[in-house]
Amino acid sequence: MKYQTTLDYAQRLDQEDPLSYLRNEYHIPKNIKGKDWLYFTGNSLGLQPKATQDYIQQELDDWANYGVEGHFEAANPWMPYHEFLTENMAKIVGAKPIEVVVMNTLTTNLHLLMVSFYQPTKTKYKILIESDAFPSDRYAVQSQLEFHGFDAKEGLVEWKPRDGEELLRMEDLETILEEQGDEISLLMIGGVNYYTGQYLDIKRIAQLGHAKNCMVGIDLAHGAGNIQPNLHDSGVDFAAWCTYKYLNSGPGSLAGLFVHEKHAHTKDLPRFSGWWNHNKETRFNMRQPFDVMSGAEGWQLSNPPILSMAAIKASLDLFEKVGMDALRKKSEKLTGYFEFLINEIGSRDIKIITPSNPKERGCQLSIQVKNADKSLHQKLTDNHIITDWREPDVIRCAPVPMYNSFEDVYRMVETLKNVLK
Ligand SMILES: *Cc1c(COP(=O)(O)O)cnc(C)c1O
Secondary structure, eight states, rough: OOOOOOOOHHHHHHOOHHHHHHGGGBBOOTTSSSOOOOOOOOSSSSSOOOHHHHHHHHHHHHHHHHHHGHHHSSSSSSSSTTTTHHHHHHHHOOOOOOGGEEOOHHHHEEEEEHHHHHOOOOSSSSSEEHHHOOOOHHHHHHOOOOTTTTOHHEEEEEEOOTTTTSSSSSSHHHHHHHHHHHEEEEEEEEEETTTBBBOOOOHHHHHHHHHHHOOOEEEEETTTTOOOOHHHHHTEEEEEESSTTTTTTTOOOOOOEEEEGGGGTTTSSSSOGGGGBTTTTTTGGGGOOBBBSSGGGGGGGGGHHHHHHHHHHHHHHHHHOOOOOHHHHHHHHHHHHHHHHHHOOOOOOOEEOOOOSSSGOOOOOOEEETOOOHHHHHHHHHEEEOOOOOOETTEEBBBBTTTTOHHHHHHHHHHHHHHHH
């Protein structure tokens, strides 16, 4: 695709964009003068759909009107409420409905999944992560190692970029697995790296891990609603993701969980239980014996928070209307345009560390600015641009196809240019 550098051109792209109407479905934060902020942190907290308020109000009204009877009488009965989310969520991550459930929060889900899929032995006990794993994931696997009586340092194997490089190479994972695969029990990898924006080939990771009898789990916090991970076809054993980043479901909202169909009916997998993973037909008999549900629902513990689920429903209904294919198509163009403009600045101090191949990234670009410090981020903020700073010198910037425009991107780069002068 050939892009141009003018504001006219950006505005033309917006006019031609079949998804440009979506911006109006979201609340765009405004500065004190009532002007829209240029919001590029959908990778951290997605914006609020205007419909969310009504979805939550519906549940508040039903609670007011029905009390406990709302479990059955509410417009969207609370008893099966999580089921209203499953199909749309499954489509977003490329899974079958039996493989997906919305519950808990992300790190909690990772732990519950590791209860089942991290079953170390004395000799095969290590966990492999990427060296730039999100801190919460690193802490989670370290604590799992320690919980099982292993040394967290010794038990952690890191897949690192080579010296002088930022991105991970698949051949390096192959080497690690050839050399240490017999000692590795679990691969727990971020599908889209939160720092570099690199989207890894998770199908290949699953093949490599399984060839060495390792379990393979993927954190899709930066993938869900951004890329199309085709979880079922990838063959990974499990995955989890939050819904407050690209899935626009509100701060601290509930998370998604995926367990591959091949494990759906393995009822003797070790797991933690509560009344919500007990067979729903007989749950309220409150009797023994415990009868675990098949599929991802068999990892639930508690009855879920409906108000938060209402916000997820509001967002997923929009995703369903638009479809990931259309979003991805716009996203490749929007981020490609962003990349083009950054490269047009022509500064040797600026380097995009995110892969240039659209198949190896989502919407985010991580831009390294030589000799910059956090004052650069502050200057952008002073110019009403919200980006994400990462020490020592990287701006993470996510033009989200749902609500960011080509003009947003144009204005962002113009400002960056001025600030860098
Ligand atoms: C955002 C994010 C988290 C956050 O975890 P919570 O349990 O939702 O607080 C964890 N891991 C990754 C990779 C993330 O991007």
